[in-house]
Amino acid sequence: MKLAVVGTGLIGASFAKAVRRRGLSSEIVGLDADSENAATALRLGLIDRVSDAVPRDAAAVLLAVPVDGIAGWVRRLADHPGTLFDAGSVKAPIIESLKGQDGALPPRYVPCHPIAGSERSGPEAADGDLFAGRPAVLTPVPETDPAAIDQVRALWRGVGADAQLMSAADHDRIMAVTSHLPHLLAFAYLDQVEAGHLPHTGGGFEDFTRIGAAAPHLWASILGLNRGPLITALAAFKESLDSFERTLANDDREALEALIDAAGRRLTRDQKKQ
Amino acid sequence: MKLAVVGTGLIGASFAKAVRRRGLSSEIVGLDADSENAATALRLGLIDRVSDAVPRDAAAVLLAVPVDGIAGWVRRLADHPGTLFDAGSVKAPIIESLKGQDGALPPRYVPCHPIAGSERSGPEAADGDLFAGRPAVLTPVPETDPAAIDQVRALWRGVGADAQLMSAADHDRIMAVTSHLPHLLAFAYLDQVEAGHLPHTGGGFEDFTRIGAAAPHLWASILGLNRGPLITALAAFKESLDSFERTLANDDREALEALIDAAGRRLTRDQKKQ
Structure with missing residues (x-):
């Protein structure tokens, strides 16, 4: 062969x-x-x-x-x-x-x-x-x-x-959530980072931003090609982000903790094994 | 001692x-x-x-x-x-x-x-x-x-x-960007993730979401206590995210690539050494 x-x-x-x-x-x-x-x-x-x-x-x-x-x-x-x-x-x-x-x-x-x-x-x-x-x-x-x-x-x-x-449609919808949205968020997040911040970062920052160093042309093509499912995933993300922001604005610690707890449960080992 | x-x-x-x-x-x-x-x-x-x-x-x-x-x-x-x-x-x-x-x-x-x-x-x-x-x-x-x-x-x-x-104010502003905002984004992002997605994730996903598994009570306290600087950082992030979204909606690959390129440059090794 x-x-x-x-x-x-x-x-x-x-x-x-x-x-x-x-x-x-x-x-x-x-x-x-x-x-x-x-x-x-x-x-x-x-x-x-x-x-x-x-x-x-x-x-x-x-x-x-x-x-x-x-x-x-x-x-x-x-x-x-x-x-x-x-x-x-x-x-x-x-x-x-x-x-x-x-x-x-x-x-x-x-x-x-x-x-x-x-x-x-x-x-x-x-x-x-x-x-x-x-x-x-x-x-x-x-x-x-x-x-x-x-x-x-x-x-x-x-x-x-x-x-x-x-199916290609299922694949693209899943990848929009599991890969393309995190890249988009890391890119938009990095926009907030100034050189003076970098000496004050911890391990979490490095993990979170690692994908932000992706090749620009390649990723513009990927995000651009999958923009339909990505825009849908982004809209859902923005709703979630608004929920978090409301708990901050209202200083509602209990509601904030409940949201964080629910988010963490998405990652439980049992789910990963499914 | x-x-x-x-x-x-x-x-x-x-x-x-x-x-x-x-x-x-x-x-x-x-x-x-x-x-x-x-x-x-x-x-x-x-x-x-x-x-x-x-x-x-x-x-x-x-x-x-x-x-x-x-x-x-x-x-x-x-x-x-x-x-x-x-x-x-x-x-x-x-x-x-x-x-x-x-x-x-x-x-x-x-x-x-x-x-x-x-x-x-x-x-x-x-x-x-x-x-x-x-x-x-x-x-x-x-x-x-x-x-x-x-x-x-x-x-x-x-x-x-x-x-x-x-100063405490400088510290809190920096931490809002380098630590608290990434946690908030990871939490809100995880809200999009379903059990069926998890078999289809790559290494980038794991990096990006690692901080999402943080202890809920501890992080509700941290984000809640620093909500002032965090809400400010979040507002700036949302503006950046909107810029990315516009390039997707307009299918403007060149502008998208320029944004991704600018984001990646925030992480260059030279900046880290400053």
């Missing part, structure tokens, strides 16, 4: 490393618009060779490119006989933009999103265990080739991920 | 452990309304003995109790000849509530806040390095005894903290 990896950044290079380590592929070919990334991936032994084009005989092609570049790659590879799958963190808008005049998606494209990442980026940060134990969400449409779904599911499972099928 | 520690939870027990390890005290006496906490601190060798009252000959008394209990302890110990200092994360309201008819604070009380903590609590979590390299803010008033300030500053330095003097 020959695998092509388009984009040899953290996600693509980590996938290549995991596939290679587990012997899931006979050859891994890497492509990257950033030739230095591809050269590094080759030097580190994460891929077998660098190519300018996706080899015709690649059985599977991972499109590990930023979300705003995925649809273009699927279109470009519409006639490729292999299975295409991506790792983008927004799904429905990519699917919508790919629908042809008949409203159908290319049947051998399996929209995917492995919920895994790192603060680090680039092939140097490749981690063969990045996907181990992490969810890998597949959001196929009715016309998606079942054999392609099986193949992609086997690949994610092969690198240790927990492959899950879900 | 005999030290009394009122409250043998994480902060009090960690201070005792650090003082003992560095030989800064001849005897450490522990008090706790929760007798089990005090017994555990004794069993773990963090304090030399448990007492029901602050010994008259204690040269320094750390009030490591929740913020809503500090003023009461200072009042109760108004006639104690030793130096009193606390570890509460809000300062001005405690100082205000302690001012006598003459508007003066007890001169041997030095308001303090070590910016250090842990997700863990109780004497079992005591860490002799908890304050090492962390800021310890002192917010004395004009009538505070300079000798008491020096003594408390030496104690914080003795346990490795970076002792800093600042």
Whole structure:
């Protein structure tokens, strides 16, 4: 099985490393618009060779490119006989933009999103265990080739991920709450922070703001693409925030404590196990 | 030098452990309304003995109790000849509530806040390095005894903290931004999270929400006591959030990217070093 990896950044290079380590592929070919990334991936032994084009005989092609570049790659590879799958963190808008005049998606494209990442980026940060134990969400449409779904599911499972099928709309709504809203809040929060504050921060601050250091272009694309569900999640958040603000304005400690208590319960270990 | 520690939870027990390890005290006496906490601190060798009252000959008394209990302890110990200092994360309201008819604070009380903590609590979590390299803010008033300030500053330095003097108002404004607002946002954010979301979260989510698991009563007291500066910080945050929301509503990716970029720059390493 020959695998092509388009984009040899953290996600693509980590996938290549995991596939290679587990012997899931006979050859891994890497492509990257950033030739230095591809050269590094080759030097580190994460891929077998660098190519300018996706080899015709690649059985599977991972499109590990930023979300705003995925649809273009699927279109470009519409006639490729292999299975295409991506790792983008927004799904429905990519699917919508790919629908042809008949409203159908290319049947051998399996929209995917492995919920895994790192603060680090680039092939140097490749981690063969990045996907181990992490969810890998597949959001196929009715016309998606079942054999392609099986193949992609086997690949994610092969690198240790927990492959899950879900609708693109459900995926995007969930990600709006679990990932995109926290990023938005961290960005807007950081706007309040001045240089003079930084010597007076504790560990909680560092945790809270870590995601605020995310790559601006990448995250503008992600938040922008998923703006529908994100605006909905934001509206609900603002209502909650208003409830907290009212308890502060009224100095109602009991009501404030009840709100904090209810919030903390959202995180209980039992819920996490569900 | 005999030290009394009122409250043998994480902060009090960690201070005792650090003082003992560095030989800064001849005897450490522990008090706790929760007798089990005090017994555990004794069993773990963090304090030399448990007492029901602050010994008259204690040269320094750390009030490591929740913020809503500090003023009461200072009042109760108004006639104690030793130096009193606390570890509460809000300062001005405690100082205000302690001012006598003459508007003066007890001169041997030095308001303090070590910016250090842990997700863990109780004497079992005591860490002799908890304050090492962390800021310890002192917010004395004009009538505070300079000798008491020096003594408390030496104690914080003795346990490795970076002792800093600042006005209570400045401290509370800074903490509203660097600590209290992030907690408030994490609480309000968690209100959006459902059990079904939790299997689909990444590392960023865990970082972002860690502070949301804070103790409800303690944090209702902290946020409630500092509600003035917190409401001001919250108003500024909401303006920033509105700016982000406008870029989403208008699908203006360029403006969104510029906002994200500006937010990330608040965290640059160079600023941190200032």
